[in-house]
Amino acid sequence: MLIRTFLAATALSAPAAAHAQSMPAMDMAQHAGHAPPPAASNPAEEAHGTTAASPPNSPPHADTMPGMDHDAMPGMDHAAMDHAAMGHAAMDHRGAGHQGMDMHGMKGALGDYSMMRDASGTAWQPDTSPMWAIMGRSGDWSTMVHGFVTLIHDDQGGPRGDTKTFSTSMLMGMGQRPLAGGTLTLKAMGSLDPLMGKAGYPLLLATGETADGRTELVDRQHPHDAFMELSATYSRPLAKDLSGFVYLGLPGEPALGPATYMHRFSGMTNPEAPISHHWLDSTHVTFGVATAGIVYRGLKLEGSLFTGREPDQYRWNIERPRMDSWSLRATVNPTANLSAQVSHGYLHSPEGLHPEENVRRTSASVTWNLPLGANRNWQSTFAWGRNDPSGGEHGHVTDAFLLDSAVQLGRWTVFGRAERVDKDELFGDAHDGDPLAGRVFTVGKLSLGGYHSIPLGKVAFDLGGLVSRYDLPRDIQPRYGADPTSFMLFTRLRITG
Incomplete structure (x- = not known):
């Protein structure tokens, strides 16, 4: 029921989006194919660091970091970055297989394509996706913040x-420069989320990780670690339209799952984490990642060795890499507006409270992006994830489905997320004695919200809120209530460039 309601709401927004796209005042020259990238107005300023050309207000890209986890660089949190905010005129949004650089010389970190395609870790998003950032140059380095x-x-x-x-x-900060016939990209990303406390924040139906090393976090979302990414990527052309790359991170993100929710525009606009997080993109902070792959035009094939164990309750440290797990991922961008991936991985002992348990995770996702004009964009993502555990108490195969969508129309942005997830950790483990412990319950959640943005120079101030409703099996309604309702109110200050 919740999923059908959300699909209907998304469909109803299409006429408004189409109307906005056809408005005479819309400057379509800001999109790829309508105008060449503008030259830097002052080379001296560019050499010392300037911002990318951008409209006065731009949308955000978004675990709890709304608008963050969209990277303008590989692995960059796309939720935090709005490519539209940087101005499509300043970026090359040409289709797959074409070289693209912004006016500061930054290009795709994994090969010969527009940098707008790069998302979190080595994940891709549609080339037309929006991004928020301040860009500049320092000597041979192109920079982004x-x-x-x-x-x-x-x-x-x-x-x-x-x-x-x-x-x-x-x-997040990123630097990129030419090196030995290829491209070197360095990236660092951090957070002060540990200040909220080890128990994170309340979030009904959320599960995964621990606050004290003894009990599972249930109905709460864990905070991010202070160090979210410290990575280096090197790519080099191998032949016409073909390149190879290597990505190393401590921490970093392996080639598994879609672009992290907090790094894609459709997910970053929502300040709460998805309850499907541990089926789709929970590996976005992994202490030890080595990925290698090839890019041929709009096709990317890659594999990772990484640490399967999720971060522990100590959120300020860098944990020891184990490199005991693996993953494979294929991604295709057939058009500038579309990106799809399928991936599979083996996670060795991901949960510290169940060290004997291993998980095979499979996922598939499609992200569609439609630029509607200056400060106007519509993006939607549909994703499926499956966890298949072995060797422990959790022997159930569980699935998660997610659909999120966000539409920015000027200073207003509306967003929604619908999820349906099989949960087997809501009432503890079978040996805990609870009659509901260890059972799998299929739950649903629908969140709808929006925010208004006020541009303040190179940043924007957002004021918004959201409401969430749930679809719960009859057996668990006495514990959760027959019809619970949740809400969030938020203010956000974000870099726009």
Whole structure:
């Protein structure tokens, strides 16, 4: 029911989006194919660092970092970056197989394509996706900075709900330069999320990781680690339209799953983490990643060796890499507006509370992006993930489905997310004695919200909120309530460039 409602709401927004696209005042020259990238107005300024040409207001890209996890660089949190905010005129949005650089000389980190395609880790997004960032140059280096800080009041309804006011944040810096016939890209991303406390924030139906090393986090979302990514990528042409790359991160993100929710525009606009996070993109902070792959035009094939164990409760440190797990991923961008991936991985002992348990994870996703004009964009993502555990108490194969969508129309942005997830950790393990422990329950969640943006120079101030409703099996309604309702109110300050 919730999924059908959300699909209907998304479909109803199409006429408004089409109307906005056809408005005479819309400057379509800002999109690829309508105008060449503008030259730097002042080379001296460019050499010392300037911002990319951008409209006065731009949309955000978004675990709890709304608008963050969209990277303008490989692995960059796309949720935090709005490519539209940087101005499509300043970026090359040509289709797959064409070289693209912004006016500061930055290009795709993995090969000969537009940098707009790069998302979190080595994941791709549609070439036309929006990005928010300040760009510049220093000698041979092209640079980029993006980030946000969000203040949230959270009220989760029902008997298992709770309230909390907290802050989430992210700051990412990237540098890129030519090296030995190829391209070197360095990236660092951090967060002050650990300040919210080890128990994170209330979020009904969320599961995964631990706050104290003894009990599972249930109905709460864990905070991000202070160090989210420290990575280096090197790519080099191998033949016409063919390149190879190597990505190393401590921490980093392996080739598994879609672009992280907080790094794609359709997901980053929402300040809460998806309850499907641990089926789709929970590996976006992994302490030890080595990825190698090839890019041929709009096709990318890659494989990773990485640490299967998820971050522990100590959020300020860098953990020891184990490199005991692997993954494979194929991604295709058939047009500038579309990106799809399928991936499979083996995670060795991902949960510290169940060290004997291993998981095989499979996912597939499609992200569609439609630029509608200056400060106008529509993006949607559909994703499926499956966890197949072995060797422990959790022997059930579980699936998760997610659909998220966001539409920016000037200073207003509306967003929604619908999920349907099989959960087997809501009431603890079978040996805990609870009659519901260890059972699999299929739950649904629908969130709808929006925000208004106020441009303030190179940053924007967002003011917004969201409401969430749930579809719960009859057996768990006495615990959660028959019809719980949750809401969040938030203010966010984000870099736009």
